[in-house]
Amino acid sequence: MLAKRIIPCLDVKEGRVVKGVNFVDLKDAGDPVALAAFYDKEGADELVFLDITASSDKRYIMFEVVKKVAETIYIPFTVGGGINDLETIREIIANGADKVSINTAAVRDPSLITRGAEKFGSQCVVVAIDAKRKGDKVNRGSGEWEVFTHGGRTATGMDAVAWAKKAEQLGAGEILLTSMDRDGTKIGYDIELTRSIKEAVKIPVIASGGAGALEHIYEAFVDGKADAALLASLLHYRELTIREIKDHLGTKGITVRR
Amino acid sequence: MSIAIIDYGAGNLRSVEKAVQKLGFSAEITRDKSAIRGARGIILPGVGSFDPAIAELRSLGLESVIEEAIISGKPFLGICLGMQHLFESSEEGKLAGLGIIKGKVVRFALDKNPELSVPHMGWNRLLVKRRSPILAGIDDGSMVYFAHTYHVRPKDDIIISTTTDYGYDFASSVWKDNLFGIQFHPEKSGEVGLAILNNFGGLCK
Numbered sequence: 518m519l520a521k522r523i524i525p526c527l528d529v530k531e532g533r534v535v536k537g538v539n540f541v542d543l544k545d546a547g548d549p550v551a552l553a554a555f556y557d558k559e560g561a562d563e564l565v566f567l568d569i570t571a572s573s574d575k576r577y578i579m580f581e582v583v584k585k586v587a588e589t590i591y592i593p594f595t596v597g598g599g600i601n602d603l604e605t606i607r608e609i610i611a612n613g614a615d616k617v618s619i620n621t622a623a624v625r626d627p628s629l630i631t632r633g634a635e636k637f638g639s640q641c642v643v644v645a646i647d648a649k650r651k652g653d654k655v656n657r658g659s660g661e662w663e664v665f666t667h668g669g670r671t672a673t674g675m676d677a678v679a680w681a682k683k684a685e686q687l688g689a690g691e692i693l694l695t696s697m698d699r700d701g702t703k704i705g706y707d708i709e710l711t712r713s714i715k716e717a718v719k720i721p722v723i724a725s726g727g728a729g730a731l732e733h734i735y736e737a738f739v740d741g742k743a744d745a746a747l748l749a750s751l752l753h754y755r756e757l758t759i760r761e762i763k764d765h766l767g768t769k770g771i772t773v774r775r
Numbered sequence: 776m777s778i779a780i781i782d783y784g785a786g787n788l789r790s791v792e793k794a795v796q797k798l799g800f801s802a803e804i805t806r807d808k809s810a811i812r813g814a815r816g817i818i819l820p821g822v823g824s825f826d827p828a829i830a831e832l833r834s835l836g837l838e839s840v841i842e843e844a845i846i847s848g849k850p851f852l853g854i855c856l857g858m859q860h861l862f863e864s865s866e867e868g869k870l871a872g873l874g875i876i877k878g879k880v881v882r883f884a885l886d887k888n889p890e891l892s893v894p895h896m897g898w899n900r901l902l903v904k905r906r907s908p909i910l911a912g913i914d915d916g917s918m919v920y921f922a923h924t925y926h927v928r929p930k931d932d933i934i935i936s937t938t939t940d941y942g943y944d945f946a947s948s949v950w951k952d953n954l955f956g957i958q959f960h961p962e963k964s965g966e967v968g969l970a971i972l973n974n975f976g977g978l979c980k
Contacts (some may be wrong), residue, residue, distance in 0.1 A: 640922040774898040
């Protein structure tokens with residue numbers, strides 16, 4: 518049985534981890550390489566680095582981070598954030614990352630998914646979707662979600678389920694699905710969203726946004742049918758550890774890597 | 776040079792090189808025929824899709840070098856697509872494989888398991904059928920990292936070294952004399968993967 522994956526996500530700006538990390542047991546909690554090593558040791562199945570460096574002429578800093586991470590840990594990792602051409606994908610993969618995650622650029626030019634998949638293989642191309650539930654908060658359960666880009670600032674009018682299907686057809690190897698409604702709330706993943714996307718595609722879906730307790734992660738896997746769960750502040754602030762999460766899931770009969 | 780990592784285009788070769796070097800072996804990413812001929816062991820990595828990669832391998836003139844190396848008895852490790860290329864054909868492409876191992880590469884047939892995602896991506900167990908030298912010290916049931924849509928189906932079952940369960944048991948590694956093929960990525964499989972690479976490096980004397 519394939520194990521359900523637990524994936525810590527680190528936000529990196531100009532080579533430094535910028536938010537949400539509060540470790541007392543690390544000498545330098547801003548060093549992405551040290552944090553990668555820490556989470557690897559903790560039992561992370563994979564890592565995601567989100568490069569939030571605003572200026573594209575400072576992108577080379579991320580390439581250096583990727584290189585050092587690849588020399589330090591021997592588990593898969595993904596790099597996302599502002600990637601908008603094949604050359605950047607090539608650079609990131611060549612420096613040792615396993616996958617790139619593309620979001621805004623994929624919406625703007627869906628052929629980038631295909632070109633990336635043809636050149637580097639589908640398994641390299643993760644399409645990140647930021648989805649927001651349509652309708653007002655009172656009338657929840659419209660069962661429809663809209664895709665947003667530019668870090669959630671720009672509405673696209675696109676339906677999230679339809680976009681996920683299209684991304685799969687174009688060659689995406691995985692969907693990183695973030696619920697904008699749930700992100701940061703700690704009230705649980707948007708299970709309905711996760712399941713809706715998962716049932717529409719064959720490729721793996723990583724659930725993101727809203728985890729606040731062990732039970733939420735269990736629900737994402739069992740009810741949401743997610744293949745992996747992305748976690749940020751919950752892990753960074755040590756509210757939960759990867760070991761605790763995996764022990765909990767294991768006890769409840771879910772296959773995890775321990 | 777002790778281990779040659781064959782460079783034939785796109786893909787994450789650096790991680791393989793770094794893992795092997797971390798274990799204390801000398802290794803070099805190369806497409807130079809004489810360097811490959813002079814190596815004590817060869818790794819054929821591979822990420823990407825079947826046809827472009829095998830076409831590149833052929834246009835670099837590396838097909839015969841690979842065949843020679845395997846016949847000479849040198850330790851040879853094919854990883855992921857690098858293993859798939861050693862077979863006769865693949866459902867992923869139209870071009871012929873190297874045909875060094877009889878059998879073909881097929882897409883996961885998961886009609887009976889619609890809940891299973893394709894690609895098969897993530898950590899899954901190795902079930903040891905025949906313990907090859909590179910699996911020395913590896914516990915039966917150890918988890919390693921996979922990322923693939925196609926898997927090998929050898930004509931001769933006896934070469935299957937491990938299987939892995941994904942809807943059904945598929946061949947996740949093969950072994951024939953000095954030739955090792957693994958579907959998973961040892962360079963991305965944590966301690967287990969490093970132990971396997973260490974075993975392979977130890978054979979390259």
